[in-house]
Amino acid sequence: MKLDAKIPSGPLASKWVRHRSEVKLVNPANKRKLSVIVVGTGLAGASAAASLAELGFAVKAFCFQDSPRRAHSIAAQGGINAAKNYQNDGDSVHRLFYDTIKGGDFRSREANVHRLAEVSGAIIDQCVAQGVPFARDYGGFLANRSFGGAQVSRTFYARGQTGQQLLLGAYQALERMIAAGSVQMFSRHEMLELVVVNGHCKGIIARDLVTGALERHAADAVVLGTGGYANVFFLSTNAKASNVTAIWRAHKKGAAFANPCYTQIHPTCIPVAGEHQSKLTLMSESLRNDGRVWVPKNAEDRTKAPRQIAESDRDYYLERKYPSYGNLAPRDIASRGAKQVCDEGRGVGPGGLGVYLDFANAISRLGEATIKERYGNLFEMYERITGEDAYKVPMRIFPAVHYTMGGLWVDYNLMSSIEGLHVIGEANFSDHGANRLGASALMQGLADGYFVLPYTIGAYLAGSKAPRPDVTHPAFAEAEAAARAQLDRLLAIRGKRTVLSYHRELGKILWNECGMARNKAGLEKALRAIPPLRAEFWENLNVLGSGAELNQSLEYAGRVADFMEFAELLCQDALHREESCGGHFREEHQTEDGEATRDDERFAYVAAWEYGGPGKSTLHKEPLVYEEVKMATRSYK
Amino acid sequence: MKLTLKVWRQTSAKSRGKLVEYAAPDVSPDMSFLEMLDVVNEGLIAKGEEPIAFDHDCREGICGACSLMIDGEAHGPENLTTTCQLHMRKFNDGDTITIEPFRARAFPVIKDLVVDRAPFDRIIAAGGYVSVSTGSAPDGNAIPIPKDDAETAMDAAQCIGCGACVAACKNASAALFVSAKIAHLATLPQGRVEREARALSMLAQADHEGFGGCTNTNACEAACPKGISVSFIAQANREYLRAVVKKA
Ligand SMILES: Cc1cc2nc3c(=O)[nH]c(=O)nc-3n(C[C@H](O)[C@H](O)[C@H](O)COP(=O)(O)OP(=O)(O)OC[C@H]3O[C@@H](n4cnc5c(N)ncnc54)[C@H](O)[C@@H]3O)c2cc1C
Ligand code: FES
Numbered sequence: 024m025k026l027d028a029k030i031p032s033g034p035l036a037s038k039w040v041r042h043r044s045e046v047k048l049v050n051p052a053n054k055r056k057l058s059v060i061v062v063g064t065g066l067a068g069a070s071a072a073a074s075l076a077e078l079g080f081a082v083k084a085f086c087f088q089d090s091p092r093r094a095h096s097i098a099a100q101g102g103i104n105a106a107k108n109y110q111n112d113g114d115s116v117h118r119l120f121y122d123t124i125k126g127g128d129f130r131s132r133e134a135n136v137h138r139l140a141e142v143s144g145a146i147i148d149q150c151v152a153q154g155v156p157f158a159r160d161y162g163g164f165l166a167n168r169s170f171g172g173a174q175v176s177r178t179f180y181a182r183g184q185t186g187q188q189l190l191l192g193a194y195q196a197l198e199r200m201i202a203a204g205s206v207q208m209f210s211r212h213e214m215l216e217l218v219v220v221n222g223h224c225k226g227i228i229a230r231d232l233v234t235g236a237l238e239r240h241a242a243d244a245v246v247l248g249t250g251g252y253a254n255v256f257f258l259s260t261n262a263k264a265s266n267v268t269a270i271w272r273a274h275k276k277g278a279a280f281a282n283p284c285y286t287q288i289h290p291t292c293i294p295v296a297g298e299h300q301s302k303l304t305l306m307s308e309s310l311r312n313d314g315r316v317w318v319p320k321n322a323e324d325r326t327k328a329p330r331q332i333a334e335s336d337r338d339y340y341l342e343r344k345y346p347s348y349g350n351l352a353p354r355d356i357a358s359r360g361a362k363q364v365c366d367e368g369r370g371v372g373p374g375g376l377g378v379y380l381d382f383a384n385a386i387s388r389l390g391e392a393t394i395k396e397r398y399g400n401l402f403e404m405y406e407r408i409t410g411e412d413a414y415k416v417p418m419r420i421f422p423a424v425h426y427t428m429g430g431l432w433v434d435y436n437l438m439s440s441i442e443g444l445h446v447i448g449e450a451n452f453s454d455h456g457a458n459r460l461g462a463s464a465l466m467q468g469l470a471d472g473y474f475v476l477p478y479t480i481g482a483y484l485a486g487s488k489a490p491r492p493d494v495t496h497p498a499f500a501e502a503e504a505a506a507r508a509q510l511d512r513l514l515a516i517r518g519k520r521t522v523l524s525y526h527r528e529l530g531k532i533l534w535n536e537c538g539m540a541r542n543k544a545g546l547e548k549a550l551r552a553i554p555p556l557r558a559e560f561w562e563n564l565n566v567l568g569s570g571a572e573l574n575q576s577l578e579y580a581g582r583v584a585d586f587m588e589f590a591e592l593l594c595q596d597a598l599h600r601e602e603s604c605g606g607h608f609r610e611e612h613q614t615e616d617g618e619a620t621r622d623d624e625r626f627a628y629v630a631a632w633e634y635g636g637p638g639k640s641t642l643h644k645e646p647l648v649y650e651e652v653k654m655a656t657r658s659y660k
Numbered sequence: 661m662k663l664t665l666k667v668w669r670q671t672s673a674k675s676r677g678k679l680v681e682y683a684a685p686d687v688s689p690d691m692s693f694l695e696m697l698d699v700v701n702e703g704l705i706a707k708g709e710e711p712i713a714f715d716h717d718c719r720e721g722i723c724g725a726c727s728l729m730i731d732g733e734a735h736g737p738e739n740l741t742t743t744c745q746l747h748m749r750k751f752n753d754g755d756t757i758t759i760e761p762f763r764a765r766a767f768p769v770i771k772d773l774v775v776d777r778a779p780f781d782r783i784i785a786a787g788g789y790v791s792v793s794t795g796s797a798p799d800g801n802a803i804p805i806p807k808d809d810a811e812t813a814m815d816a817a818q819c820i821g822c823g824a825c826v827a828a829c830k831n832a833s834a835a836l837f838v839s840a841k842i843a844h845l846a847t848l849p850q851g852r853v854e855r856e857a858r859a860l861s862m863l864a865q866a867d868h869e870g871f872g873g874c875t876n877t878n879a880c881e882a883a884c885p886k887g888i889s890v891s892f893i894a895q896a897n898r899e900y901l902r903a904v905v906k907k908a
Contacts, residue, residue: 074794093723152797156813163804195789202785262717296690473794573771
């Protein structure tokens with residue numbers, strides 16, 4: 024496999040502008056004749072599908088929900104970054120670029136990140152024009168808030184529902200193109216196979232989830248905007264149906280998978296209440312501005328009522344270990360701190376997997392009214408879920424898997440290692456390196472969909488001589504047969520265990536051995552545990568019903584089957600990367616006081632894996648060459 | 661907690677459905693309503709019975725996928741709460757709970773508790789957008805918008821498109837859903853350019869889909885998990901009249 028990132032030459036700051044004006048254009052008369060399949064209609068997919076249709080391409084878009092408006096993107100709360108410098112606080116394209124590179128712990132591609140920062144401003148303009156009701160100040164101008172990893176205020180937001188409003192903007196743009204007849208929308212459809220003809224991706228096999236019918240769809244190019252894979256851990260903050268299927272099946276057809284071990288864990292989520300837990304809910308990190316994190320000093324106190332534990336018997340461990348950052352230590356540090364005290368047996372709440380986030384001090388200092396004004400809706404949400412009143416007893420929080428930086432490898436044009444297959448949004452690996460900064464995923468999804476892919480896909484479409492095949496081509500028959508065989512096999516097992524039970528078991532292995540902190544022995548243990556679990560899955564799974572109807576267990580089984588394979592690659596990547604960087608923390612590689620140590624000599628590359636059967640992937644390295652920025656050590660002391 | 665469930669089971673759009681009784685013997689008050697259904701489903705599969713189908717995804721009250729009538733109330737007994745955010749501590753040991761799909765002529769049942777809400781997408785496609793192609797937008801701060809207007813637009817734009825308003829309405833009217841979008845866009849300068857055409861075509865599409873008329877019972881507002889106000893229906897009516905007058 025040859026990986027050519029196709030980064031344009033010339034100075035960093037002018038690469039994109041030049042590339043954009045030099046990239047091949049498709050003759051307007053030909054655009055109607057060219058068709059593009061967009062799988063996924065979250066922020067990335069909906070914005071891409073709408074924009075491509077506006078340009079004149081014939082677009083087919085797919086999502087598995089009943090409506091494109093329900094994609095996981097809808098749940099993003101905090102905001103979206105853009106280098107507008109509306110606050111006059113010194114923001115610039117360069118500063119956003121640098122913050123993102125540094126936030127990613129120097130494991131992302133300079134040229135891609137710079138482009139992201141360059142187009143960020145236009146995203147806000149576009150969204151405002153669509154009617155996205157961003158927060159405004161009294162003069163009627165756009166308001167900003169600050170977010171982690173930046174010293175400027177560049178985050179735009181719509182209350183606590185920024186993702187919802189941005190997605191509805193993109194969804195409405197998409198519906199407009201559907202009404203115009205330029206986009207054919209296939210809701211409740213799931214892509215199961217990619218169709219590759221002579222090395223070019225030319226279509227998909229999709230299952231109509233209502234009738235169960237398998238359908239063949241051909242196109243001149245295919246785009247995947249199918250989101251992240253955090254649900255491989257079973258419990259995460261992602262929507263329940265988010266999955267790895269589309270990108271995993273593309274990987275099995277030849278698309279390189281990059282940096283799967285870069286996963287992000289969010290420190291402030293509501294802890295697990297019991298074995299029935301189905302997902303985890305994120306609580307805004309802003310709570311750490313006024314809440315103090317603590318656990319009992321002595322493990323024996325962990326079952327006592329928190330207010331019964333004397334001040335002198337409490338360990339405010341973040342304040343103790345990071346005196347200057349205190350409770351506002353960065354995400355990864357705060358998460359690992361919680362894990363450590365729980366590992367020591369000092370965690371609170373069910374299962375001892377929680378730490379207190381206590382507002383008592385803030386309430387006595389500022390009054391309950393002020394706290395209510397700042398966080399009222401979060402306290403309500405907390406009460407709805409836990410039944411506890413956080414004005415009276417401290418909240419309990421615990422870290423949870425939240426976002427995945429890894430994904431399919433793409434070049435500068437967002438094309439994967441399969442010709443014609445493009446990947447956008449969280450599904451690709453491109454911009455966040457080993458760690459994503461808050462409010463940057465929404466920015467990247469919309470950058471890819473509105474302002475990057477619509478240009479760069481032209482490089483393929485205008486240059487490719489590979490014709491669009493008819494759906495009667497043998498490659499379609501073969502892909503359809505493979506999809507059918509897998510469905511039939513899942514239905515034929517009729518064993519004893521449910522899909523959910525396997526998913527939960529797989530998630531536990533990953534969370535324990537490949538979660539917040541990883542080490543060689545643990546990863547090897549996971550790599551020994553996954554193949555037998557997968558084998559058992561294929562022998563003892565119980566999926567009832569048929570394939571010719573709406574069958575949610577069957578859909579779920581297919582997704583977990585892919586997680587079972589993908590999990591192994593995730594651990595393999597984590598095992599090979601013998602350094603700590605961003606969201607990937609290897610216990611062997613830390614300083615005496617527990618700080619991550621990167622190894623730029625050996626690991627300043629993108630790890631792109633080529634599929635060779637489960638557990639038999641080949642590593643390819645794309646070296647990360649920094650022309651503009653000097654790699655430095657992040658410090659939070 | 662021990663509960664008894666009466667759940668609507670229907671194998672397909674064409675078949676007839678009926679309520680089937682299930683025991684839920686081991687429910688923890690910390691479970692969400694959907695987690696309770698997960699547990700019931702695990703038990704059904706173990707017994708070789710097909711699990712109950714229901715729509716859900718985010719389980720955070722924002723995607724609008726979940727959609728149950730619980731004891732006759734859309735999204736159940738708790739105000740301002742979607743089914744996925746409803747927790748079992750709101751129920752009592754020994755309760756019998758009846759669970760049915762959102763019912764409306766325009767929302768046919770697909771299976772069990774899953775209904776087809778595609779008409780909502782078609783109503784948006786009829787005009788629930790600003791016609792601005794990618795790339796043609798002016799600077800985000802070019803048009804200042806009074807803070808109050810931005811807040812009002814946001815109040816309306818919060819709609820999650822779940823359909824509870826339709827399910828709660830005796831006429832199965834989509835007035836609250838349609839009005840929220842008309843009001844959201846008409847409140848902002850960006851949306852005013854197309855306000856007349858939008859109001860006419862969205863309301864026409866809602867009629868065409870088979871949603872009923874609004875008779876101001878306000879049941880929709882009471883059922884809406886986001887608390888969207890019926891005042892937007894009045895605003896949309898004004899938009900409609902304005903459009904009719906202008907057209908005449
Ligand atoms: C709780 C939470 C809060 C967040 N808050 C923020 C924030 O404040 N700021 C920020 O920048 N980021 C935030 N993020 C991250 C951000 O929301 C996501 O990274 C981003 O929305 C992903 O968008 P996407 O378009 O790539 O994918 P998604 O929105 O996940 O969309 C995936 C799409 O692909 C479709 N799909 C997937 N597989 C298939 C298949 N096989 N066949 C057919 N269709 C398929 C789905 O139906 C869906 O339409 C948050 C994430 C979470 C979990
Ligand atoms: S599952 Fe998303 S709102 Fe309930």
